[in-house]
Amino acid sequence: MLLGEHAVVYGTPALALPIPQLTATASAGWSSHASGAQGGLSFTMTGSASRAVVTLASDGLQRLAAAFKERMGVPGEPHLDVILDGAIPPGRGLGSSAANSRAIVLALADLFGHELSDATAFDLVQTAENMAHGRASGVDAMTVGAAGPLLFQAGRAEELVIGCDGLFIVADSGTAGSTKEAVELLRDGFRREPGAEERFLSRATELVEGARQALADGSPEELGARLTDYHELLRAASLSTEKIDGMVAAAMSAGSLGAKITGGGLGGCVLALTEPELASEVARGLHDAGAVQTWVVPLRRLAAHAH
Numbered sequence: 001m002l003l004g005e006h007a008v009v010y011g012t013p014a015l016a017l018p019i020p021q022l023t024a025t026a027s028a029g030w031s032s033h034a035s036g037a038q039g040g041l042s043f044t045m046t047g048s049a050s051r052a053v054v055t056l057a058s059d060g061l062q063r064l065a066a067a068f069k070e071r072m073g074v075p076g077e078p079h080l081d082v083i084l085d086g087a088i089p090p091g092r093g094l095g096s097s098a099a100n101s102r103a104i105v106l107a108l109a110d111l112f113g114h115e116l117s118d119a120t121a122f123d124l125v126q127t128a129e130n131m132a133h134g135r136a137s138g139v140d141a142m143t144v145g146a147a148g149p150l151l152f153q154a155g156r157a158e159e160l161v162i163g164c165d166g167l168f169i170v171a172d173s174g175t176a177g178s179t180k181e182a183v184e185l186l187r188d189g190f191r192r193e194p195g196a197e198e199r200f201l202s203r204a205t206e207l208v209e210g211a212r213q214a215l216a217d218g219s220p221e222e223l224g225a226r227l228t229d230y231h232e233l234l235r236a237a238s239l240s241t242e243k244i245d246g247m248v249a250a251a252m253s254a255g256s257l258g259a260k261i262t263g264g265g266l267g268g269c270v271l272a273l274t275e276p277e278l279a280s281e282v283a284r285g286l287h288d289a290g291a292v293q294t295w296v297v298p299l300r301r302l303a304a305h306a307h
Contacts, residue, residue, distance in 0.1 A: 001014060001139065002014075002016060002211065002227070004208050005239075005265070006182070006204075012205045013208045013209070015211055016139050016142070022094060024096070024100045026082060026084045026100075026106070028083075028108050028111040040080065041081075042079070043084070044081070045084045060128055063127075064105070064131075067127050068105060071124060080108075082108075088100075092173075092176065092267075093179075094269060097129060098129055098140035102144050121145060122142060125141040125145075133180060163217055163301060164220050164299065165298070167276050168271055168274075168297040169256075169271075169294055170262070170294065170297060171247055171271075171286040171293075172269050172291060172292050172293045172294070173244055173292070177263060177264050177267030180264075182239050185237075186237055189238070210226045211230075220273060220299075224257025224273045225258055231261055243289075243290055246289045247286055247290060248270055248272075255274065257273045259272040279296060
């Protein structure tokens, strides 16, 4: 998520960025297991996921597979084996659950010989996202299938006009966040303080629109300033952490044009915008501040068209 975390759930716009280096792939096949096994489905997850994540993924997969069969009219109760290879660390605000769900949906479609429209794939992934996070905005479900940065609002997305080149560095703090916990924390704050929700949503909308305009105008400095402003908005709502704040400060000290927490908050990743010639210094600063791994995502000039 570039900008718009939390506010997007309330219908305001958000900017999102797919990360091509972080992928999830899945394969599905007929199983030799007895048909009486749980849900008619066996699940294996490779990669570095924790046991808790594997358990949650397995429970969610049962429901996702059932939704797929119902939506696509798959007859009978064939027992399936699904293997998921997920390279996206969970709980980092990087859309791992949506990417995993999309990979599984595509694997099931391939197995059963169904062609999926973008809309159907989105609906199925969004079903899984709602199960995982409660009320999901849909931005992750849309972004994991996108080729470039998106403007998202109320279930609709369009590619952004990008008028400048640059680099985003995504830095993993090594600490998982909790979207559900963060959503409830923010909601509690809205309940306690009259007018807080309106002020938060108004400021978020202002910053997202400013960032969208900066992208279109080819102004990376202005875009960076909006990123940092949005971090301050989330920090003021108690959605950041001391470590994340330290990583943001380190990125800025190393020459980043702007930096912020990304995703639901209370942990996760930092997103820093930098000029290419300063990328290694910014990455080094983030690692020195505690980042356990980083990824570089190029920002390229491109024209937009609607989805």
